[in-house]
Amino acid sequence: MPISRFLVGTSLAITLACGGAAFAQNITIGVPVGLSGANSVVAPSVVQAAELAVDEINAAGGLLGKKLALEVADDGSGAAGAQKAFDALIFQKKVNVLISMETSAARNAGLPIVTRGKTPFIYTSFYEGRSCNKYMYINAWVPDQQVAPMVDFFMDKKDSKTFFLIGSDYAFGRGMLSFTKNYVEKRGGKVLGDEYNPMDATDWTAIISKIRATNPDALLMSTAGGAPNVTLTKQLRAAGIKAHFGNLGLDEGTAKSMGADAEGTYLAGSYYTSVETPANTKFLGAMKTKFGEKLLTPNDLSTPQYEAVHLYALAVKKAGTTDAEPVLAALKDVSFEGPRGLIQMNKERHAPLTMYLGQVKPDGTVNIMSTFKDVDPGSQCPKLD
Amino acid sequence: MVAQLLDVVSTAAILYAVAAGLLLVFGVMKIINFAHGALLTVGSYAAVVAGQYGLNPWLALPVAAAVGALLGIVIEYFVVRPLYARPLDAILATWGLGIVIGQLLTISFGRGVHFSEPPLRGVVDILAVDYSRYRLALIGVAVVIGVGISALLSRTRLGLDTRAVIMNEDLARGIGINSGRVRFITFAVGSSLAAAAGMLITPLSSVDPNMGTPWLVNAFMLVLVSGSSLVSLAIACVVLGGAQVLVSSYVSPILGGLTIAVLAAIILRVRPQGFAHA
Numbered sequence: 027m028p029i030s031r032f033l034v035g036t037s038l039a040i041t042l043a044c045g046g047a048a049f050a051q052n053i054t055i056g057v058p059v060g061l062s063g064a065n066s067v068v069a070p071s072v073v074q075a076a077e078l079a080v081d082e083i084n085a086a087g088g089l090l091g092k093k094l095a096l097e098v099a100d101d102g103s104g105a106a107g108a109q110k111a112f113d114a115l116i117f118q119k120k121v122n123v124l125i126s127m128e129t130s131a132a133r134n135a136g137l138p139i140v141t142r143g144k145t146p147f148i149y150t151s152f153y154e155g156r157s158c159n160k161y162m163y164i165n166a167w168v169p170d171q172q173v174a175p176m177v178d179f180f181m182d183k184k185d186s187k188t189f190f191l192i193g194s195d196y197a198f199g200r201g202m203l204s205f206t207k208n209y210v211e212k213r214g215g216k217v218l219g220d221e222y223n224p225m226d227a228t229d230w231t232a233i234i235s236k237i238r239a240t241n242p243d244a245l246l247m248s249t250a251g252g253a254p255n256v257t258l259t260k261q262l263r264a265a266g267i268k269a270h271f272g273n274l275g276l277d278e279g280t281a282k283s284m285g286a287d288a289e290g291t292y293l294a295g296s297y298y299t300s301v302e303t304p305a306n307t308k309f310l311g312a313m314k315t316k317f318g319e320k321l322l323t324p325n326d327l328s329t330p331q332y333e334a335v336h337l338y339a340l341a342v343k344k345a346g347t348t349d350a351e352p353v354l355a356a357l358k359d360v361s362f363e364g365p366r367g368l369i370q371m372n373k374e375r376h377a378p379l380t381m382y383l384g385q386v387k388p389d390g391t392v393n394i395m396s397t398f399k400d401v402d403p404g405s406q407c408p409k410l411d
Numbered sequence: 412m413v414a415q416l417l418d419v420v421s422t423a424a425i426l427y428a429v430a431a432g433l434l435l436v437f438g439v440m441k442i443i444n445f446a447h448g449a450l451l452t453v454g455s456y457a458a459v460v461a462g463q464y465g466l467n468p469w470l471a472l473p474v475a476a477a478v479g480a481l482l483g484i485v486i487e488y489f490v491v492r493p494l495y496a497r498p499l500d501a502i503l504a505t506w507g508l509g510i511v512i513g514q515l516l517t518i519s520f521g522r523g524v525h526f527s528e529p530p531l532r533g534v535v536d537i538l539a540v541d542y543s544r545y546r547l548a549l550i551g552v553a554v555v556i557g558v559g560i561s562a563l564l565s566r567t568r569l570g571l572d573t574r575a576v577i578m579n580e581d582l583a584r585g586i587g588i589n590s591g592r593v594r595f596i597t598f599a600v601g602s603s604l605a606a607a608a609g610m611l612i613t614p615l616s617s618v619d620p621n622m623g624t625p626w627l628v629n630a631f632m633l634v635l636v637s638g639s640s641l642v643s644l645a646i647a648c649v650v651l652g653g654a655q656v657l658v659s660s661y662v663s664p665i666l667g668g669l670t671i672a673v674l675a676a677i678i679l680r681v682r683p684q685g686f687a688h689a
Contacts, residue, residue: 062522062619070523100522195665223664228616231418232659232667238414238540253524257616260526264615266534266541283526 052095053348055080055335056121056145058111058128058136060252063103064194064225065129067252071279071322072127072150072331073098078316079335089339090348097121101132103250104225108132109139116143122348125334127151127166127327129250130197131225137162144350146357148338150330151251152275152295154201158407161350163357163371165337166330167296167379169205169274170404175383175396176246176272176294177209184270186243191220192233192258193248199225202248202274218242225250230261237267244270251327255280256287263287277325282390291386295326296379297366298392306365323390324365333364337371375410376403413540415660421546423652424553427645428611430630430637431556432604438577438639439597442498443631445505446486448623449512450479450602454609455618456516458527468530471610479606480599482512487598492591509623517620529614549611556604561641573597577639625668632675638687646686651675 057076059069073096080094088094097119099111108128115121116139124140124147133149137159140147147162155168180186189210193199199222207217218240221233237245245267249255255276262271271291278298281288299310309332313321322328338353340360345352361370371377378400384392429451436444444450454475461471490508494501531548534541564570575583576593584590609623616622633651637644651671659667678685 064524066523066619221664224668227664227668228622229659229664231422232656232664235414235418235656235660253617253619256524256526260529261543261615264529264532264534264543264545266543285528 051092053089053092053342054095054097054119054121055338056115056119056124057096057098057126057331058101058108058115058124058132059098059126060103060107060128060132061098061100063107064250064254065103065127065252067256067280067283068127068277068325068327069252071325071328074313074317074322075324075328075332076125076335078313079332079339081316082312083336083339089342090346094335094339101128101136103129103132103252105131105135108135112136112139112143116140116145121145123148123338123353125150125331125338127331129225130154130157130201133157134197146338146350146353148334148357150334151327154198154205155404155406156201158375158410160410161354163354163375164406165334165369165371165377166326167381167401168376168403168406169202170406171296171379171381171401172274172294173202173206173209175381175398176274176292177206177213177215179292179383179395180244180270180272181213181215184244186215186270188216188218188240188242189244189246190218190237190240190242190269191246191248192230192237193220193222194225194250194254195222196225196250198250198275199248203246206246206248206274223249223254225254227254228257230258234261234265234267237262237269238265242269244272246272246274247276248274251275251277252280256284259284259287259291277327278390278392279323279325279328281386281392282323285390286388288386288390289388292383293386293392294381294383296381297324297326297329298382298384298394299324300384300391300394301365301382303365303367305363305367309365329365330369333362333366333369336362336364337369373403374405374407376406378402413538414542415656417537417540417542417546418660419649419653419656421550422656423645423648424550425608425612426629426633426648426652427553428549428556428604428608429626430633430644430648431560431641432601432608433630434634434637434639434641434644435560435597435604436601437634439573440491440498440501440594442491442501442505443634444598444601445502445627446509446512447505447601447605447630448627449509449516450482450605450623451609451612451626452516452618452620452623453482453512454479454606455527455613455622456520456525456609457606458610458613459520459525459618462527468528468614471527471530472607475606475610476603479609480603482606483599483602484595486602487595491598492594495594509627513620513623520620522620525618527613527618545614552611557641557645564641569593569596629671632671636675636678636685638685640687643686643688650686 101108101111127150152166191203341356344356381398384394457475458471531545655670
């Protein structure tokens with residue numbers, strides 16, 4: 027009967043509107059991250075870092091009178107999964123911002139969706155540089171900040187003249203290694219070869235046989251974060267390769283999961299748990315208190331996530347709204363003292379960072395050998411504000 | 412050179428271990444068990460679990476084999492046997508089963524990647540080259556598998572019955588061989604081999620719920636090219652596996668991944684029996 031159908035329809039509409047209104051009480055941060063695939067080794071630590079930041083902000087009264095909430099989606103560490111994850115977060119869950127660490131393949135696939143959805147996006151993963159988008163800010167390192175310390179160390183302190191470069195076959199692997207090759211050759215070193223394997227490939231046999239044949243002094247590896255690092259290092263060790271191992275894409279969390287195989291690898295990054303600052307001690311204490319036994323090693327892919335959530339909160343407070351344009355303008359002006367030091371994304375959407383060069387110890391932690399303060403990211407996005 | 416040769420032989424050994432179970436099932440039951448990749452993955456997870464419990468890594472092998480055999484028994488009884496008269500439907504059913512097993516593994520272990528420790532670490536000096544002990548051990552294991560199955564087939568009563576069923580099932584039943592029993596045991600053994608192979612490849616790489624699929628594709632191609640003979644499987648593994656290693660080394664690893672499939676297609680076009688006798 028028409029009247030009761032009208033009543034049912036109206037009450038349904040009212041219920042949905044109330045439900046919608048309930049959602050408007052939260053400010054939602056979308057986190058598309060590689061819960062499956064190559065990044066799955068690190069992704070849980072990234073989610074933990076985001077959860078701590080959200081807890082801290084909510085405990086201090088929330089943001090603009092509302093509570094902060096997280097919406098996590100699996101991007102499969104790749105382009106296809108990223109399209110689904112970004113689409114779901116932006117258009118179905120209607121998040122206010124995306125803050126996440128992803129592979130370059132996932133990021134490049136997601137950026138057109140970010141542009142279409144006009145959603146601010148803070149990218150928290152180190153990457154190969156020069157990715158620019160009106161809606162994106164980056165608070166992690168680029169090769170201009172990370173490669174030089176490692177190569178200089180090998181050439182000056184370890185007398186390495188020949189290098190072999192290994193990477194995953196996508197934007198990050200290719201971009202990092204092309205930068206590295208240029209830098210090595212500029213410094214007078216020789217690159218004996220550069221080889222790439224698909225991101226999800228687990229068999230490095232052919233590349234290892236090439237390394238054996240060319241016998242380089244040092245290896246420079248730039249694979250996708252997580253699983254490829256583990257399989258490559260395992261197989262290199264199993265094959266008895268004697269060169270120095272320099273890993274450009276390895277974080278401390280993954281190094282820990284490698285066990286004995288990681289020992290002796292050289293790393294460069296913007297964060298290690300052994301960094302001794304008051305902010306880092308406070309951060310590690312808070313993580314331990316919140317997660318206890320389940321705590322996953324905070325690392326160079328998870329601490330930028332923590333800082334990015336805080337930076338977003340500060341930008342929203344400054345802009346007085348969650349609308350994209352004012353928040354994007356505010357993001358370059360706010361700064362946050364986090365475990366990695368004072369972070370401000372004011373250099374063409376990127377941030378100057380303090381970098382550390384270290385070596386993995388037998389227990390999986392990193393021994394910091396040198397510190398480089400406030401390294402400039404170089405010119406990454408000259409066309410953006 | 413020596414290292415490359417060892418790479419070829421050890422890769423062939425790994426492929427042989429992975430494909431042997433599939434070949435047995437194909438030979439006897441004339442169906443391709445598309446759950447083979449999932450059974451491989453189950454064996455890998457058995458290795459991961461053994462590692463988590465602190466067991467000696469080598470113990471994971473009998474554990475994986477046992478789990479595989481059990482699963483094989485269950486699958487044969489509930490899925491394959493009812494579809495005995497409909498082989499195409501049976502193939503489809505095993506594909507679906509593979510998906511189900513993959514999802515069950517995801518529910519139990521999560522979607523992330525796991526790793527396990529190699530039972531043998533270190534290198535050994537062979538002909539002036541340092542080569543991975545574990546990879547060399549795998550060559551030995553593949554030989555044991557091949558010799559073991561051949562011995563089973565040629566020296567036991569069950570093996571005789573199995574060979575009869577492989578040649579012509581109807582005639583075999585006609586002379587009183589219980590082909591249902593042969594199928595049942597073959598499937599269990601094939602599944603057990605799949606799981607064992609999964610356990611063996613884990614220490615070299617990583618484990619996730621979908622790792623079996625690329626191996627399934629390669630094993631499928633190798634079985635198509637081999638017919639029903641274990642010897643031709645060994646030849647196929649050496650030829651196609653060797654081609655994969657050489658293409659990966661001299662061209663690119665990405666094209667190397669395609670080599671087995673492409674070569675198998677070419678071989679079958681040129682000689683439909685593949686590597687088998689006429």
